[in-house]
Amino acid sequence: MQMVTYQRLYNILRDKIWNKNYAPGFKLPTERELCSEYGVSRITVRHALMLLEGQGMIERMQGRGTFVKAVKPKKIAIMDYAYSSSMKLELPGTLRKLISHDVIVPPSEIASSLNLLQNEECNYIERLDVNAGENLAFDQVYIPMELSRSLKEDMLIRIDFLTVWEKEESIKFSSVRETVEAIAADDLIARRLNVAYGSPVLMATEVMFDKDERPVGIFISKYRYDRFKMVSTYFRGNQ
Incomplete structure (x- = not known):
C-alpha cells in the first residue's frame, strides 16, 4: 500500500520528535527549509505539520515559528480487551482498510x-487501521469457509466487524480466548505499521468460540507499543 508524500514526511518528523532528535522546545525548520531538505512541495509540508499539530506534538506561534511541545500523544487505552468500542471512544475517526x-x-x-x-x-484477511495518516494497528484474520457467506469488503472494513458478522452469520459468541504478548516487529509488521524492524509491538491473538464452544475465527492483531495500552478492571468477591 503506497503512502502519499505528506504521510512519509509526517512519519519522519514524528519519529524525530519521539526519538528526541527534536526535543521539547526545539524550533522546527521553516516550511521553506523543510521543502528544500526533503524535496517536497509547501502544500505537502503544511499537510504534514497539520497532522503533527492535530496530535499535540507541535505548536505554531505567530511570528515566532513552529515548536515541539513537551507532551507526547497519549496512548490509546483498550478497555477490557474491547478494541472496537475503545477506538470509537478514543479515536472515532479511525479508518480500517482492507x-x-x-x-x-x-x-x-x-x-x-x-x-x-x-x-x-x-x-485469510489482512486489515490496517489508520488515523490522521498514522498506521496504528493491523490484523490477520482466519475464518472457516462455512462462516464466510457475508464477508464483503464493506463489512470487513468496519471497526465493529464482529458485531455485524455475528448478526449476518447468525453466530452466537460465547467466549474468547485471548493471549497478549510483546514481540519484535518482523519485516511484514515493520512495513504495515511504519516502524523500524525489531521495534517492540503488542500482539493479541483471539480465538472466538460460539455457543457450542466451536472455534469460529482467529484474529491476530498487532498494535504499535507507543500508541496503545491494555486496561482491564477486575472485581473481587467477598472475602
Missing part, C-alpha cells in the same frame, strides 16, 4: 485451533 482477502490452506497451528481438516481451506 489489504487482502484470500482463500488459503492455513498454517498447521491455525488449522488445529479452528478444528479444520488437513488441507482444508479458510478465509
